[in-house]
Amino acid sequence: MSVFVSSRLALATGALLCASIVGASATASDTENETIRYTNGYWFNGEIFVAGDRVTSNGRFVGDGVAEDRIVDLGGKYVIAPLGDAHTHQFDGSYSYNTHNENNLRSGVFYALTTTAPASSVSAIRPKFDDWNTVDVATALGGVTGPSSHPAEIYEATALRIYGYEQQVARQAEIRASKRRLGNAYWVVESEDDIAAVWRGLLRDTPDLVKIYLRHSAEYANNSYDSWAIGGVDPALLPMITDRARSSGLRIAVAVSDISDVEAAVANEADILTHLPCYQDTSEPNLYFYAQSDAGCLISKELAEKVSEAGSAVTLIASEWAKNQNPEVRRREDANTRALRNAGVRFTIGSNAYSATILDGLIAEASRSLFTRSELLRIATIDTPQVIFPDRAIGCNAPGCEASFLALTANPLEDFGALGAIGMAVKQGRVLDLPVQNEPSP
Numbered sequence: 479m480s481v482f483v484s485s486r487l488a489l490a491t492g493a494l495l496c497a498s499i500v501g502a503s504a505t506a507s508d509t510e511n512e513t514i515r516y517t518n519g520y521w522f523n524g525e526i527f528v529a530g531d532r533v534t535s536n537g538r539f540v541g542d543g544v545a546e547d548r549i550v551d552l553g554g555k556y557v558i559a560p561l562g563d564a565h566t567h568q569f570d571g572s573y574s575y576n577t578h579n580e581n582n583l584r585s586g587v588f589y590a591l592t593t594t595a596p597a598s599s600v601s602a603i604r605p606k607f608d609d610w611n612t613v614d615v616a617t618a619l620g621g622v623t624g625p626s627s628h629p630a631e632i633y634e635a636t637a638l639r640i641y642g643y644e645q646q647v648a649r650q651a652e653i654r655a656s657k658r659r660l661g662n663a664y665w666v667v668e669s670e671d672d673i674a675a676v677w678r679g680l681l682r683d684t685p686d687l688v689k690i691y692l693r694h695s696a697e698y699a700n701n702s703y704d705s706w707a708i709g710g711v712d713p714a715l716l717p718m719i720t721d722r723a724r725s726s727g728l729r730i731a732v733a734v735s736d737i738s739d740v741e742a743a744v745a746n747e748a749d750i751l752t753h754l755p756c757y758q759d760t761s762e763p764n765l766y767f768y769a770q771s772d773a774g775c776l777i778s779k780e781l782a783e784k785v786s787e788a789g790s791a792v793t794l795i796a797s798e799w800a801k802n803q804n805p806e807v808r809r810r811e812d813a814n815t816r817a818l819r820n821a822g823v824r825f826t827i828g829s830n831a832y833s834a835t836i837l838d839g840l841i842a843e844a845s846r847s848l849f850t851r852s853e854l855l856r857i858a859t860i861d862t863p864q865v866i867f868p869d870r871a872i873g874c875n876a877p878g879c880e881a882s883f884l885a886l887t888a889n890p891l892e893d894f895g896a897l898g899a900i901g902m903a904v905k906q907g908r909v910l911d912l913p914v915q916n917e918p919s920p
Contacts, residue, residue, distance in 0.1 A: 511535075511536060512535070512547040512548065513533065513534070513535040513540070513544055513545065513546050513547050514533065514534050514535075514546065514547065514548055514549070514550055514907075515531055515532075515533050515546045515548075515549045515550070516531060516532050516533070516534070516549075516550050516552055516557075517531045517549055517550070517551055517552065518551050518552050518553060518554055519531075519532070519552035519554070519555055519556075519557045519885065520554070520555070520556045520557065520889075521557045521875055522556070522557065522558045522559070522855065522859070524852075524856050524860055525852055525856070526852065526891070527556055527557075527889065527891065532557075532875055533546065534881035534904075534907050535881075535907070536907065537610075537880065537881055537906040537907035537908075538871075538877075538878060538879065538880055538881050538907070539874075539875055539876060539877050539878065539879045539880075539881050540877050541877040552885050552902070553901075555885035555886055555887060555901050555902065556885070556886045556887075556888065556889050556890065556896070557875070557883050557884070557885050557886070558855065558859050558883065558884050558886065558890070559859040559860060559863065559872065559873045559874065559875070559882065559883055559884075560586055560587065560588035560589065560859065560863065560872075560882050560883065560884055560903075560905070561585070561586045561587045561588065561589075561836060561837075561840075561858045561859055561862070561863075561884075561897075562587065562588070562589035562590070562591075562826070562827070562858065562859070562862035562863035562865075562866050562873075563582070563587050563589070563590045563591065563827070563828055563829050563835065563836050563862070564590075564591045564750070564752075564791075564793045564826035564827060564828040564862050564865060564866055565591065565593050565752050565753065565793045565795065565826075565828025565829065565830045566590050566591065566592055566593065566828060566829050566830065566831070567592060567593065567594060567595060567830070567832055568582070568590065568592065568829075568832060569590060569592045569595070569600070569603065569607070569613070569615045569617065570592065570595035570596060570599055570600060571595075571596065571599030571600065571602065571603065572599070572602045572603050575603045575606070578613075579606075579612050579613050581835060582613045582835050583611075583612075583613060583903070583910065583912055584900075584912050585835040585836075585837040585898075586837070586884045586897060586900055586903065587613060587835050587836065587837070588613060588614060588863070588882055588905060589613065589614050589615075589862070589863045589866045589867060589872065590613050590614070590615045590616070590866070591615075591616050591617075591618075591687075591731075591828070591866045592615055592616070592617040592618065593618050593621070593689050593731055593733075593752055593828075594618055594619075594620065594621040594629055594663065594664070594689050595617060595618075595619060595620075595663065596619075596620070596633070596659060596662045596663040597619040597620050597662055597663075597683040597685075598662050600617055600619060601683075604617070610905055610906045610908050611905065611908070611910060614867065616686040616687065616866055616867060617685060617686055618685050618686065618687050618688060618689035618731060619680070619683050619685040620661070620662055620663050620664050620665050620679075620680070620683070620685075620689075621663075621664050621665070621689035621690065621691055621733075622664075622665050622667060622676065622680075622688060622689065622690045622691065622711060622719060623664055623665070623666060623667075623690075623691040623693075623709070623710055623711060624666060624667065624668065624691075624693070624698075624709045624710050624711050624712060625666055625668055625703070625709070626654060626703045626706070626709060627666075627691065627693055627706065627708075627709025627710050628691055628693055628706055628709065628710065628733075628766070629663070629664055629691065630659070630660070630664055630666075630706075631646070631653060631706045631765075631766065633658075633659035633663040633664060634653050634654075634656040634657075634658060634659055635649075635653050637656060637658040637659050638652060638653065638656055638658070640652070640653060643764070646765070647765060650765070661679055665679060665680065667711060667712075667715060667719070668712070669715075670715065670718055673715060673718050673719055673722065677722050677726075681726060685728065686728075687723075687728055687729040687730065687731055687749070687750075688719070688723045688728050688729070688730045688731070689730075689731050689732075689733065689752070690710075690711055690716070690719060690730055690731070690732045690733070690748075691709075691710040691711060691732075691733045692710040692711060692713065692716075692732060692733060692734055692735065692739035692742060692743065693707070693708055693709040693710030693733075693735050693739070694707065694708045694709075694710075694735050694736050694738065694739065694774075695710070695713040695736075695738040695739050695741075695742045696736075696738035697738075698710070698712055698713060705765050705766070705768075706765055706766045707763075707765070707766060707767055707768045710733075710735070710739075713738075713742045716742055716743075716746050717746055720746040720747070720748075729749040729750070729868075730746075730748050730749055730750075731748070731749060731750040731751075731752050732746075732748040732750070732751055732752065733751075733752045733753070734751050734752070734753070734754075734755050735755060735756070736755045736756060736770055736774040736775065737755055737773070737774055737775065737776070737777065737781065738774070739755065740755055740777065740781060740785070741781065741784075743790065744781075744784045744785050744787075744788040744790055745784075745788075747788045747789065747790070748788065748790050749789070749790065749791065750790065750791050750792075750793060750826070750865065751785070751790055751791070751792045751793065752793050752828070753792075753793055753794075753795050753828070753830065754777075754792065754794070754795075754810075754811060754814050754815070755770075755774070755775050755777070755814070756770050756774065756775035756807070756810055757795055757798060757807070757811060758798065758807070759803070759804040759807050761804060761806065772810070775810045775814075776810060776813055776814065776817075777813075777814045777817045777818060778817065779817055779820070779821070781817075782817040782818045782820065782821035782823065783821045785818060785821065785823050786818075786821040786822045786823045790823070791823070791824045791825065791826050791861075791865045792818055792823055792824070792825055792826070793825070793826045793827065793828045794811075794815070794825055794826070794827050794828070794857075795827075795828055795829070795830045795839075796827055796828065796829050796830075796831075796836040796837075796838070796839025796840055796843070797829050797830050797831040797834060797839055798811075798830075798839070799839035799840070799842050799843040800834070800838045800839040800842050812848060815848050816848055819848065819849075824861055824865065825857050825861060826857065826861055826862040826865045826866075827839075827840065827857055827858050827862050828862075836858065837897060837898060840854065840858055840894065840897060841894050841895050841897060841898070844894030845894070851890065851891050851894055852891055854894070855890055855891070855894075859873060860873035860874070861873070880906055881904060881906060881907040882904060882905045882906055883903075883904050884900050884902070884903050884904075885900070885901050885902040885903075885904075886899050886900060886901065887899040887900075887901045900912075
């Protein structure tokens with residue numbers, strides 16, 4: 479979660495986006511209960527596009543041999559599953575909900591994982607998270623962290639209306655003393671007794687999974703609490719938190735800052751690592767980050783294999799791809815991605831941005847990625863949705879899968895900008911009435 483983005487600016491940007499898409503709310507064509515054959519399309523199978531027909535009925539794909547009510551000609555469009563965003567802080571309250579929902583739907587994002595948000599604000603919009611015309615959202619609600627540690631600095635600063643790094647530096651004492659969002663946007667544990675108390679609060683809010691913050695675990699005992707760079711959960715407490723999550727039937731997503739955090743997370747078989755270590759530019763040390771050496775940032779072959787053995791998915795951050803990345807950050811990300819990929823680790827993609835979807839970053843990355851366009855498309859449309867909602871039949875178009883798909887007017891394997899050229903969007907068998915762009919994005 480970026481520290482330096484002004485919440486006031488983000489909300490203002492969201493309001494402008496909302497104004498620009500007035501009239502974009504989704505409405506259903508009367509297709510849910512119809513049996514429809516979609517013909518003359520090319521369907522992505524995880525590697526290539528294959529010509530063929532698909533039949534939908536009652537919100538799912540069905541096999542041939544079912545009597546059809548009508549036929550829809552896709553006109554040679556290229557059909558993919560909807561995109562997923564496995565690391566967002568959007569969908570965090572009613573003020574910005576409509577903007578986030580509309581913006582993601584028109585970008586082809588139908589599934590999202592909110593990896594920390596104020597529980598009290600989310601409660602007002604949570605009933606909307608699984609409707610046919612909204613983004614399906616899984617949410618971690620308040621994250622579990624240590625004393626004076628991320629993300630408290632963000633939530634307490636915004637609660638006090640302190641925006642911008644200079645103001646945050648000048649008013650550190652006030653931010654550190656504030657507890658306005660404690661027990662809501664984040665929880666603090668310092669002891670085994672704290673875990674029991676925090677767990678009662680977490681279960682009361684019914685999260686879909688648990689978000690745990692690690693912040694340079696190997697340095698935890700040396701934390702002097704004069705910066706926010708070190709902290710997070712005491713690694714000695716992580717097994718106890720993990721045990722509680724498992725006994726409650728909850729997955730865990732772990733934020734990692736360096737290699738020691740990755741080691742702790744995979745030792746406890748974290749389901750998701752919410753980003754790579756050292757994924758942000760820390761070349762300028764400040765209250766929130768300090769510069770890391772390769773020793774603290776680069777994942778070895780042996781550690782990558784442990785990540786794979788633990789079954790942990792690793793999220794790549796699209797908002798970083800959309801930037802002109804620092805060459806050192808890029809070098810480390812490429813090295814870590816290569817090591818994890820060689821070990822067979824499953825990747826997901828997340829935005830980690832409050833006013834942007836994954837789309838721009840995906841398009842930017844396609845021209846320079848270690849992944850082929852086919853692999854990147856698979857991660858965005860198959861792996862990411864399935865990691866967000868592992869118990870649902872999504873990211874597929876075989877009989878029994880949910881009938882949700884995007885029909886693109888151009889082939890993204892030739893031009894990844896085609897992801898922005900959605901000619902038709904169908905969610906659970908219903909056609910969404912959203913603005914479409916027939917030309918690929920630049």
